[in-house]
Amino acid sequence: MQPTPLSRLTKLALALALTAGSVAVASPAQAAGPYERGPNPTNAALTASRGPFATASTSVSSFSVSGFGGGTIYYPTDTSQGAFGAVAISPGYTATWSSLSWLGPRLASHGFVVIGIETNSIYDQPASRGNQLLAALDYLVEDSSLTIRNRIDPNRLAVAGHSMGGGGTLEAASDRPSLQAAVPIAPWNLDKSWSELRVPTLIVGGESDSIAPVSSHSEPFYNSISLTEKSYLELNNASHFFPQSTNTPLARQMVAWLKRFVDDDTRYDQFICPGPSRGGDIEEYRNTCPLS
Numbered sequence: 001m002q003p004t005p006l007s008r009l010t011k012l013a014l015a016l017a018l019t020a021g022s023v024a025v026a027s028p029a030q031a032a033g034p035y036e037r038g039p040n041p042t043n044a045a046l047t048a049s050r051g052p053f054a055t056a057s058t059s060v061s062s063f064s065v066s067g068f069g070g071g072t073i074y075y076p077t078d079t080s081q082g083a084f085g086a087v088a089i090s091p092g093y094t095a096t097w098s099s100l101s102w103l104g105p106r107l108a109s110h111g112f113v114v115i116g117i118e119t120n121s122i123y124d125q126p127a128s129r130g131n132q133l134l135a136a137l138d139y140l141v142e143d144s145s146l147t148i149r150n151r152i153d154p155n156r157l158a159v160a161g162h163s164m165g166g167g168g169t170l171e172a173a174s175d176r177p178s179l180q181a182a183v184p185i186a187p188w189n190l191d192k193s194w195s196e197l198r199v200p201t202l203i204v205g206g207e208s209d210s211i212a213p214v215s216s217h218s219e220p221f222y223n224s225i226s227l228t229e230k231s232y233l234e235l236n237n238a239s240h241f242f243p244q245s246t247n248t249p250l251a252r253q254m255v256a257w258l259k260r261f262v263d264d265d266t267r268y269d270q271f272i273c274p275g276p277s278r279g280g281d282i283e284e285y286r287n288t289c290p291l292s
């Protein structure tokens with residue numbers, strides 16, 4: 001087939017533009033990442049009590065799963081936008097999911113499937129909690145009896161947890177580098193070095209934590225990570241138990257981190273780099289900006 005000849009007018013326009021040295025290559029509209037979900041983020045949307053998605057929940061009996069103690073799944077009800085990333089969250093020593101349950105609908109309303117787990121025993125240690133987080137993720141993406149399984153993208157998974165659950169979060173991320181994000185909250189672990197970690201990790205600590213003091217837990221954990229993106233948020237005057245009631249700075253930073261690394265949604269970079277400044281609820285924020 002003959003190429004369509006350029007019209008005289010087009011040729012003239014091109015010649016004029018070239019002479020003027022100003023041929024503008026039409027830039028396509030900024031391509032949206034394939035996993036971006038929801039409207040453009042704002043600080044108000046991240047600090048509101050709910051994100052843009054309506055959510056529902058379903059409980060998971062300990063008798064229907066293996067490797068963890070069941071729990072509760074929260075998910076966006078919207079089925080028009082493709083699959084969502086998922087995050088498994090562990091409570092701390094002697095605690096149950098109810099201690100963190102505000103996080104379930106909060107995160108799900110931003111476009112994530114969340115499983116808040118019960119541990120096999122409330123006395124389980126961090127390594128066991130890490131294995132249980134991974135078992136919960138495996139359940140979400142593999143168990144054919146789970147009717148919402150097709151809402152979950154098996155390649156976009158994350159872990160989080162409080163205290164020994166935060167220690168378990170580090171264990172899970174160390175054991176499974178294919179995870180997209182980890183968020184240890186007031187993490188507690190006897191192992192202080194996580195130099196092998198390749199999972200982008202946001203650590204959130206409390207300035208006044210006397211059970212997992214940041215000086216012997218969150219800070220050395222953060223400092224030991226060198227192979228991946230990391231951020232450290234320290235909350236002003238916060239005790240070990242800050243995640244056990246609605247905590248806006250935690251939710252804001254956690255949603256931004258999950259959006260950025262589970263959904264590859266660079267619209268959230270602005271909340272990570274440079275991130276929150278010191279003052280008010282924020283004692284300190286450190287990160288590895290710029291994000292690559």
Ligand SMILES: CCCC(=O)Oc1ccc([N+](=O)[O-])cc1
Pocket residue numbers: 092093094095099162163164165188211
């Ligand atoms: C809600 C409980 C959070 C948590 O895990 O707290 C603790 C962490 C470590 C110890 N400990 O090592 O004894 C105790 C509580």
